[in-house]
Amino acid sequence: MFTTRRGLLVGAAVLATAGCTDTPVKLIESDADLTALLRGARSLASAAESLGYTDIAADHTAHIETLERLLLPNVVEEEEAAPSIADAAALAEAESEASGVAREACLTTTGDYAVLFGEIAASRAAHAAVIA
Amino acid sequence: MTVVDTGLAGEYAAIHAYGTAAVHLSGAPRDLAEALEAEHRDRRDALLDFYDGHGMEAAPAQASYDIDPIGDAEAAQALLLDVEERLATTWRAGVASEEPAEREICLNMLTASAEALARWRIAVGEAAAAPWPGRPA
Numbered sequence: 001m002f003t004t005r006r007g008l009l010v011g012a013a014v015l016a017t018a019g020c021t022d023t024p025v026k027l028i029e030s031d032a033d034l035t036a037l038l039r040g041a042r043s044l045a046s047a048a049e050s051l052g053y054t055d056i057a058a059d060h061t062a063h064i065e066t067l068e069r070l071l072l073p074n075v076v077e078e079e080e081a082a083p084s085i086a087d088a089a090a091l092a093e094a095e096s097e098a099s100g101v102a103r104e105a106c107l108t109t110t111g112d113y114a115v116l117f118g119e120i121a122a123s124r125a126a127h128a129a130v131i132a
Numbered sequence: 133m134t135v136v137d138t139g140l141a142g143e144y145a146a147i148h149a150y151g152t153a154a155v156h157l158s159g160a161p162r163d164l165a166e167a168l169e170a171e172h173r174d175r176r177d178a179l180l181d182f183y184d185g186h187g188m189e190a191a192p193a194q195a196s197y198d199i200d201p202i203g204d205a206e207a208a209q210a211l212l213l214d215v216e217e218r219l220a221t222t223w224r225a226g227v228a229s230e231e232p233a234e235r236e237i238c239l240n241m242l243t244a245s246a247e248a249l250a251r252w253r254i255a256v257g258e259a260a261a262a263p264w265p266g267r268p269a
Binding site: 055056058059060062063099103106107114115118119121122123125126127129130 | 220224227228232235236238239242243245246247249250251254259260261262263264265266267
């Protein structure tokens with residue numbers, strides 16, 4: 001690509017101007033609602049999978065993928081200790097509580113994510129209804 | 133016409149659809165249809181309270197609804213599942229409202245629709261899960 005020293009210097013200047021360098025990306029502040037919903041989705045996905053509710057786990061995985069994409073370039077680290085959800089009743093209760101978190105986010109957000117948060121709240125409530 | 137007006141019209145139509153279709157069902161699907169018809173009546177009443185509470189005039193139900201003839205239980209279940217999916221899509225659209233009370237009641241209705249859809253899907257042997265209730269395919 002840069003076959004001469006002059007070409008190399010010009011290329012380096014262009015890349016630096018365009019931000020294409022090895023300088024670490026400066027992360028912007030995370031959206032608190034997106035982060036909270038992502039953490040909840042990860043916990044529920046893990047619990048649903050371990051209890052054999054694979055289709056419900058797939059719903060949470062879809063939520064995780066969307067929330068992670070919206071949070072970029074931020075990356076929310078996995079939490080080390082997920083809350084223990086040992087049986088179907090506990091999972092239904094956790095789904096219901098997590099639905100409430102998404103509901104609150106939907107009703108209070110002033111951003112563009114009201115519908116997304118509402119969908120997640122409704123999906124989690126439906127999980128709770130059929131597991132219970 | 134607001135999204136709540138559209139949703140109320142949908143709830144009226146759903147009550148009519150359940151009343152027409154449930155007679156073709158038996159056993160657990162019949163029980164579910166009767167339970168969900170009652171829930172739609174409760175939702176209609178909640179919506180009428182919403183109109184009253186905001187000093188608004190609610191449109192009445194139509195005198196009749198155009199529903200294709202229902203031949204058997206399978207057709208009845210398909211109709212009711214379709215009704216629930218359409219309602220969920222209507223209420224999901226309302227969640228985008230910038231008016232807090234309107235957003236809240238639409239979210240309540242979307243949540244109830246998602247729960248009803250999940251119960252119907254189980255009744256017809258489908259997976260109940262759905263990550264994005266009401267989102268158009």
